[in-house]
Amino acid sequence: MEKTYNELHITPSSSVYPLFLDFIMSLSDEAIEENNGSIILRSEEDLEMLLFGVEAFTKELTVALGYDITLETKLLVKENEDWIAQYRNSVQPLYVNNFYIHPSWVEGDAGKKNIIIDPALAFGSGHHETTYGCLLLLQKYVNDGTKLLDVGCGSGILSIAARKCGAIVDLCDTDQQATDSAIENFKLNNESFNRIWTGSVQKREEEYDVVVANIIADVLIMLATDLQKAVKSGGLLILSGILDKYVDKVESKFSSMKLVEKYQKEEWFTLVLQRN
Incomplete structure (x- = not known):
């Protein structure tokens, strides 16, 4: 050394x-x-x-x-x-309702749905307000058999969470390192996904009951058309990574969808929208 x-x-x-x-x-x-x-x-x-x-x-x-x-x-x-x-020692486990997010070197909680994420691997350990908001809302809107797409999956934490709620999950990210990390984290959690690819939502092959995208406002706006098209009629789109000063701009861009819920934690918003 x-x-x-x-x-x-x-x-x-x-x-x-x-x-x-x-x-x-x-x-x-x-x-x-x-x-x-x-x-x-x-x-x-x-x-x-x-x-x-x-x-x-x-x-x-x-x-x-x-x-x-x-x-x-x-x-x-x-x-x-x-x-x-x-x-x-500085990495603290996190409870988000029924989820318990913890690194691999910390023991799980037998009474919760455990998600193992080592924070150094990729963005998305659950502690950031945007990830927290998505984890909270996924528990509310995802059930057994829900077909879900995670756009910009990062570490795969949201896809793993959805899988633990019974969803059938696809996930994608434009960064090869992120998709590689997500694959490893699925293995770490003894969970499986349906399909994963390096690229964005445009490479999808079907429509989904739920699409979740935790990115940033500018990218959400840029991908607005493709994100909406990825959702089945009556399905839900969960958007996060939105600072308070941009939330009106994002809502306006997705105004063709029905606003179901708006969750705020600190200065960050997570939106739940329904395709008409």
């Missing part, structure tokens, strides 16, 4: 946090910690090139989205210690 290690703190605008997390996951296989809107990487290897890539990504994303993105970074050199053990 080296005497020192490098620690990189990345704090992007909250509205694009999931995009930065996915991007960083695609560049690095180091353990990642999420802390109060910051992404923290630790490595004995040099992290300068990763920092350069994040800064370049910020510029490209600013151009693509058409508005300024704030980014704060901090690169530190620290004395080495058993930070992996410290990191594991």
